[in-house]
Amino acid sequence: MFSGAQISLYPMADDxxxxxxxxxxxxxxxxxxxxxxxxxxxxxxxGPPEVLFPALRDLFVAAARSGKHCVLSAAISRGCPGEPDxxxxxxxxxxxxxxxxxxxxxAAVAAVHGAVATGQPAAAQFSLYxxxxxxxxxxxxxxxxxxxxxxxxxxxxxxxxxxxxxxxxIFSALNEAFCRFGPGxxxxxLDVTVSANSPTAV
Amino acid sequence: MFSGAQISLYPMADDxxxxxxxxxxxxxxxxxxxxxxxxxxxxxxxGPPEVLFPALRDLFVAAARSGKHCVLSAAISRGCPGEPDxxxxxxxxxxxxxxxxxxxxxAAVAAVHGAVATGQPAAAQFSLYxxxxxxxxxxxxxxxxxxxxxxxxxxxxxxxxxxxxxxxxIFSALNEAFCRFGPGxxxxxLDVTVSANSPTAV
Numbered sequence: 247m248f249s250g251a252q253i254s255l256y257p258m259a260d261d262x263x264x265x266x267x268x269x270x271x272x273x274x275x276x277x278x279x280x281x282x283x284x285x286x287x288x289x290x291x292x293g294p295p296e297v298l299f300p301a302l303r304d305l306f307v308a309a310a311r312s313g314k315h316c317v318l319s320a321a322i323s324r325g326c327p328g329e330p331d332x333x334x335x336x337x338x339x340x341x342x343x344x345x346x347x348x349x350x351x352x353a354a355v356a357a358v359h360g361a362v363a364t365g366q367p368a369a370a371q372f373s374l375y376x377x378x379x380x381x382x383x384x385x386x387x388x389x390x391x392x393x394x395x396x397x398x399x400x401x402x403x404x405x406x407x408x409x410x411x412x413x414x415x416i417f418s419a420l421n422e423a424f425c426r427f428g429p430g431x432x433x434x435x436l437d438v439t440v441s442a443n444s445p446t447a448v
Numbered sequence: 449m450f451s452g453a454q455i456s457l458y459p460m461a462d463d464x465x466x467x468x469x470x471x472x473x474x475x476x477x478x479x480x481x482x483x484x485x486x487x488x489x490x491x492x493x494x495g496p497p498e499v500l501f502p503a504l505r506d507l508f509v510a511a512a513r514s515g516k517h518c519v520l521s522a523a524i525s526r527g528c529p530g531e532p533d534x535x536x537x538x539x540x541x542x543x544x545x546x547x548x549x550x551x552x553x554x555a556a557v558a559a560v561h562g563a564v565a566t567g568q569p570a571a572a573q574f575s576l577y578x579x580x581x582x583x584x585x586x587x588x589x590x591x592x593x594x595x596x597x598x599x600x601x602x603x604x605x606x607x608x609x610x611x612x613x614x615x616x617x618i619f620s621a622l623n624e625a626f627c628r629f630g631p632g633x634x635x636x637x638l639d640v641t642v643s644a645n646s647p648t649a650v
Contacts, residue, residue, distance in 0.1 A: 252573070252607050254641065256519055262460035263647065286648040287573050287641055290606050317458055319521050321575055321639050323607045327585050371454070371489050373523055375577045375637060377584050382635075383529050404492050405454050405525045405637075433584075435577060435607075437523050437639040439456065439489055445465065446488040 247340065247431060248329035250281075250292035251322040253302065258315040265316065269308035276301040281334055288321075294337030295425050298322070303417035307366045310413070310442035322424060322436040327378075339425045347388040351395070354422035358396040361418035369400065369447060370416045370440040371408040376428040377435070389427040393419060406437070416440065449542065449633060450531035452483075452494035453524040455504065460517040467518065471510035478503040483536055490523075496539030497627050500524070505619035509568045512615070512644035524626060524638040529580075541627045549590040553597070556624035560598040563620035571602070571649060572618050572642040573610040578630040579637075591629040595621060608639070618642065 257265035273282070280301060281292040291298055302320065309316040323329075324340060344350065374389050376382035390407055393399045396419050398411035409416050420438060428434035441447075459467035475484070482503060483494040493500055504522065511518040525531075526542060546552065576591050578584035592609055595601045598621050600613035611618050622640060630636035643649075 250606060252605065254519070254521075256458040256460060258458060258460065258462075258464035260460075260462045262517065285605075285610075286646045287571055287610065287643050288605075292606065315464065317456070319456075319641065321607055323575075326607065328588070329606060369489055373525075373637070375579060377577060377579060378581075382579050386530070403454065403487075403490075404452060404494065404531060405523050405528065408487075408489065435575070435639075437637075439521065441489050444488045 247325050247335060248331050249294060249298070249324040249335045250290060251298060251320045252288040252290055253318065253320040254288045255305065255309055256317040256319065257309060257312065265309055265312045265314055268312065269305055272304040272308035273301055279334065292332055292334060294335050295339045295421055296337060299417050299421035303364065303413055306440055307364050307413050310366050310368065313443060315443045315445065318440045320438040322438060324424065325431060325433040327433060340430055344430045350426045351388060351392040354392045354426050355395045357422050358398065358415050358418045361415045363412045364414040366413040366442060367411065368413045368416055368440050368442045369408065369410045369444070370438065371403060371406045372420060372436050372438040373406045374423050374427060375435045377433040379429060379432065385427045389423050392422065449527050449537060450533050451496060451500070451526040451537045452492060453500060453522045454490040454492055455520065455522040456490045457507065457511055458519040458521065459511060459514065467511055467514045467516055470514065471507055474506040474510035475503055481536065494534055494536060496537050497541045497623055498539060501619050501623035505566065505615055508642055509566050509615050512568050512570065515645060517645045517647065520642045522640040524640060526626065527633055527635045529635060542632055546632045552628045553590060553594040556594045556628050557597045559624050560600065560617050560620045563617045565614045566616040568615040568644065569613065570615045570618055570642050570644045571610065571612045571646070572640065573605060573608045574622060574638050574640040575608045576625050576629060577637045579635040581631060581634065587629045591625050594624065
């Protein structure tokens with residue numbers, strides 16, 4: 247199943263190019279397992295979730311350690327019927343039949359509780375979109391239930407859920423939302439914003 | 449039908465707060481027709497599309513005229529079953545039965561060709577998500593067909609379509625994508641990025 251993301255990193259600094267270039271080395275350990283293409287708006291990362299989410303986490307942490315207010319924005323997608331499959335995306339993390347919501351929520355909570363801490367605090371918000379099925383709101387509500395028990399839940403907002411905590415736990419929660427909710431072989435997307443060093447953070 | 453957006457403005461400048469505060473006046477003509485709430489990650493704008501898209505356009509143009517590299521990111525939504533309706537969202541722009549794709553594409557193209565120019569060039573990319581129906585890809589492909597004839601089509605990318613042109617035509621195209629594709633009363637969202645003054649723009 248094709249999976250990947252269009253991502254952008256926004257350092258709110260005159261030297262935004264320097265902050266971005268300084269952070270890109272964080273992707274090096276993942277480069278052989280991702281297809282990467284960049285233009286003036288975003289960078290495409292094609293690969294399986296178990297590579298994609300750690301790569302995004304490490305890129306974000308590297309940028310945030312500049313001390314500048316930095317935001318990572320990502321459109322993350324799996325199973326889009328319009329995308330050709332790609333062997334680099336092969337993963338055990340999705341594609342199988344999905345069971346009842348209860349055990350999926352428990353597994354997701356356990357994964358986030360076990361996430362390795364990065365020491366970098368962040369705030370985030372995201373929306374989960376489940377296409378092509380009539381019960382998409384059940385999956386979305388199930389995901390929100392999981393987030394409330396994840397340890398990084400901040401609050402529900404219109405159109406999205408806000409998270410706050412260690413960057414490691416936040417990206418683990420995003421990974422779980424992406425892989426465990428919606429049909430196993432279905433078209434699921436996340437619209438993600440992660441922010442560090444905001445002068446208006448509460 | 450409930451409609452609105454979570455939006456964020458990212459000026460890549462040490463004085464990002466000044467650029468944002470300097471642009472906010474552009475929202476003044478729309479404030480009585482929008483509900484607005486701000487936190488450290490985004491600003492919620494609740495209102496109908498005929499107010500929302502011009503307000504976003506004017507906010508973006510005001511920020512871009514700072515000359516700094518600025519990005520507007522927005523999660524735009526209508527018809528989410530989890531949101532209570534709000535009288536401020538009442539609109540003629542959606543909610544009725546939808547006809548065949550052909551005339552909808554023609555009407556969308558005509559609207560973008562008639563958009564008032566702002567004189568501010570921009571690049572953009574966005575994804576259209578249609579929830580709760582089995583034919584969502586037909587609507588998405590129909591929207592991409594419209595974009596190819598819109599005059600602001602740049603290219604198709606994985607997970608999104610890229611636009612380039614005058615900011616007025618770009619926001620008109622986003623408005624048309626949002627209102628004319630997907631079920632009239634359905635749950636439809638856009639994941640939008642608009643960029644100006646990028647040093648790497650081609």
